Amino acid sequence: MINNLFAHPALPLAIGSLLIFLFKEKSNQISIISILISLFVLLFITDNVDYVYTNSISVINYFSYSKLAYLFCLVFLIMGLIGKLFSIYRDSYKEKAMVLLYISSAIFVLFSGDFLTLYIFWEVMAIASTMVIWSSNSEDSKSAGNRYLIMHLLGGMILLLGIIGLYIDTNDLQIRLLSLDTWYNWMILAGFLLNAGAPPFSHWISDAYPEGSYSSTVFLSAYTTKTSVFILIATFAGSHVLMLIGIYMIMYGIIYALLENDIRRILSYSIVNQVGFMVVGIGIGTELSINGTAAHAFSHILYKGLLLMSAGSVIYMINKRKCTDVGGLYKTMPITAICGIIGALAISAFPLTSGFISKSMIVDASIHEGMELIWLMLLVGSAGVFLHAGIKFPWFVFFHRDKKIITTDPPVYMKYAMIIASSICIIIGIWPELLYSLLPYNVDFIPYSGNHIVSQLHILFFSALAFFISLKYLERTLTLTLDIDWLYRGKIKYIKKIMKYIINIITNTNNAFSFLVLKNKFDVFENYLLKQNTISTMLILILITFAVSLLINIS
């Protein structure tokens, strides 16, 4: 039993990330070997292995196996391996170590059996992913990482408050299906949804992910949002409010992506869009829709990784990231273009790709439940995906106006990574049974029925027609689109001004009454507030939350 405690697929990755700091030159080898060991451990996990550690406070369930967690862990590791292959030429050992820690914490979340373990690794995941963004070492990535971390610590706090409420009320922290009838369950839901990119905070995905380096964005796209999808399946499957949230995310992703100019930001918006499909599937909550959601998460991680790898190759080779700067690259980067197009077809659920066999399950689930409006919105979403990611991305990057850029395909390992990912997309598309056998429920579903193929092809071809007819109006311009982050972004100077003003008033009153001792303290306080950045403020807020929770517990 004690020996088995160490048989956790996340542990080799955590150890690997520490080893990278010791042996900086061997970072690639350590990364790949530790992921392979993790895969090995995962394949030898048998059913019914709950390592429960009991203490006086609660039951801490460090490792709880489920078929769903196995599926997610498998795709996390496959994507990790492909991504590591892709990032071999990136010479930043910090990024490589942090990516391993990030994957490791995501897998810990998958296998955690109680909310406390989940919360701890949830926060580790937030911090590790911020480090991954920061490792890009540009000014933009610094500020984007700050905004990302604040957003996630805020979500973590909301989640923690929910978990505290749950514990006080039920005295049970086991992860289980929750119903939305109490305030703390709503807070837990909000905490999870924030990580999934739900409204009103969908912007953090497109704000932070494109600021990573060409290789780190591949990893960032895979783990945070999909961990959140996993945990939503485990805790809130069948909550109908999720359908509305999912529909909003689908539409948000399409509309913002249509207006966007930055290549990777377009793909980030389409993450929101695709996670929207999954959230709708969770909201429907039947066996078919849960299967569909899990399958869609699996295929999404791979084709999104593929798309971001082809975008990353373009950025690696010509160091340009805007649609207005590129074009006509299919002549000079044929393999990148082909892989990018396969990814684009997969994301638009073209028949014979992985997207088709997973998305049609979610769409069919809405039909089986008789939800006509949801079904129609999913159709609009399907058409829109082809519009914004399926055609727009490859068209503006690889075709459109030939900018006569002289370059070649990326180096050999990057090509291998893209080719492997695109082969998996097609293999799953042709033999869906491979994926279906791993799904949590038994699958009685035929993706390649006449109805599915014909309706999907019709929708796709006519979306393409709509795209080319309105191409004139979709020309990219050097602009950005405002989002909800306008409310606080760049406003820190006003907050500082207001704080300074308040502190001045306090100090002046202070002087007037000449409480000299107090005045000194206020000086310290003022210096502190003005010099420390927002992150330490957030950390203090978390500490305060802990203190409050202790107080509640005592009383």
Place this chain on the structure above:
Amino acid sequence: MNDRNKIIYILIVLVNITPYLYVFYDFKKVSFNIDNVIGFYPIFGFIACIALIIIAKCLALILKKEDTYYD
């Protein structure tokens, strides 16, 4: 004829061919009454896309700023 027009014509041809796939498949209608209308999927997909583009363009009037807005 430029590239764009060529693509549009190819698409129109493809789109006209696909309905004949109906012949080869045994159709089981599992959906709602609305998709029994002939040409529902193509028309719906087309209108949906145009509508999305129009909505995006309208939002752009309010939300679009120079890309140095936050600098």
